[in-house]
Amino acid sequence: xxxxxxxxxxxxxxxxxxxxxxxxxxxxxxxxxxxxxxxxxxxxxxxxxxxxxxxxxxxxxxxxxxxxxxxxxxxxxxxxxxxxxxxxxxxxxxxxxxxxxxxxxxxxxxxxxxxxxxxxxxxxxxxxxxxxxxxxxxxxxxxxxxxxxxxxxxxxxxxxxxxxxxxxxxxxxxxxxxxxxxxxxxxxxxxxxxxxxxxxxxxxxxxxxxxxxxxxxxxxxxxxxxxxxxxxxxxxxxxxxxxxxxxxxxxxxxxxxxxxxxxxxxxxxxxxxxxxxxxxxxxxxxxxxxxxxxxxxxxxxxxxxxxxxxx
Ligand SMILES: Nc1ncnc2c1ncn2[C@@H]1O[C@H](COP(=O)(O)OP(=O)(O)O)[C@@H](O)[C@H]1O
Ligand SMILES: [Mg+2]
Numbered sequence: 376x377x378x379x380x381x382x383x384x385x386x387x388x389x390x391x392x393x394x395x396x397x398x399x400x401x402x403x404x405x406x407x408x409x410x411x412x413x414x415x416x417x418x419x420x421x422x423x424x425x426x427x428x429x430x431x432x433x434x435x436x437x438x439x440x441x442x443x444x445x446x447x448x449x450x451x452x453x454x455x456x457x458x459x460x461x462x463x464x465x466x467x468x469x470x471x472x473x474x475x476x477x478x479x480x481x482x483x484x485x486x487x488x489x490x491x492x493x494x495x496x497x498x499x500x501x502x503x504x505x506x507x508x509x510x511x512x513x514x515x516x517x518x519x520x521x522x523x524x525x526x527x528x529x530x531x532x533x534x535x536x537x538x539x540x541x542x543x544x545x546x547x548x549x550x551x552x553x554x555x556x557x558x559x560x561x562x563x564x565x566x567x568x569x570x571x572x573x574x575x576x577x578x579x580x581x582x583x584x585x586x587x588x589x590x591x592x593x594x595x596x597x598x599x600x601x602x603x604x605x606x607x608x609x610x611x612x613x614x615x616x617x618x619x620x621x622x623x624x625x626x627x628x629x630x631x632x633x634x635x636x637x638x639x640x641x642x643x644x645x646x647x648x649x650x651x652x653x654x655x656x657x658x659x660x661x662x663x664x665x666x667x668x669x670x671x672x673x674x675x676x677x678x679x680x681x682x683x684x685x686x
Contacts, residue, residue, distance in 0.1 A: 437559030440615025
């Protein structure tokens with residue numbers, strides 16, 4: 376199968392037509408809409424974290440761009456020569472593992488262990504980490520049986536909330552970036568992802584405001600911070616399928632108010648995003664130089680700087 380040939384991950388080629396987003400400290404909602412240009416909001420105090428770093432994607436809602444953001448960020452770091460592990464903590468059939476299914480070794484998914492085996496104590500995280508055809512990108516797959524974690528007894532899965540964190544700590548291999556994609560709920564798997572992470576990145580679309588308020592992912596993040604992971608931070612909000620219109624401008628501004636210390640990243644709309652997912656390839660491999668790829672690349676550089684290797 377030709378899909379299983381190793382492939383290097385390209386950094387997009389700069390092209391004058393693919394205008395970069397400006398870097399701004401907040402979105403201006405007062406200038407007339409016609410003159411307004413969206414930009415990536417970088418708060419004045421914001422500094423890139425130094426790798427290694429564990430980043431969870433979260434939002435209690437589905438269809439808001441968590442999975443595409445997890446994958447494209449991971450590809451951006453792989454393109455920069457970093458060693459990246461993607462952990463699929465979403466049991467849904469259409470999750471990240473389905474997207475990468477045909478690009479992972481061993482070729483037959485039946486021969487792979489999954490994150491479920493880690494939770495049930497049947498495998499280590501290292502044993503469930505598989506290389507993909509994309510140089511530098513590794514996947515810990517899931518399948519629908521991962522959902523068993525939500526209803527498991529303590530005899531089956533002991534302390535699921537801290538299990539992923541402990542599994543990451545137990546792995547002595549060097550990873551520059553670990554990205555955990557979570558499902559559209561706030562159950563044990565999402566909490567486990569938040570407990571295991573240094574940073575949270577929230578993905579939103581034009582319903583944006585659902586992430587703040589009672590019962591939202593922000594409430595869960597606050598509880599996780601208080602009880603289990605005091606250094607957890609919301610470091611970025613990815614506004615996916617972003618269109619330049621007044622609704623998106625307004626919601627971006629509200630996100631900036633709700634998360635004043637986080638990057639606000641508009642990931643510009645591209646019909647190719649849907650095609651890439653149907654074609655089961657990351658966007659930058661499906662269509663080179665799409666606008667969202669540039670947006671993810673810039674955000675990746677702002678979020679994490681690679682640790683300088685001592686030569
Ligand atoms: N930049 C973009 N332009 C157009 N569509 C996008 C963009 N980013 C995401 N989408 C679309 O949003 C939908 C949801 O994305 P997905 O990552 O699967 O969300 P989630 O993981 O939160 O359920 C997909 O159909 C995807 O193609
Ligand atoms: Mg998803």
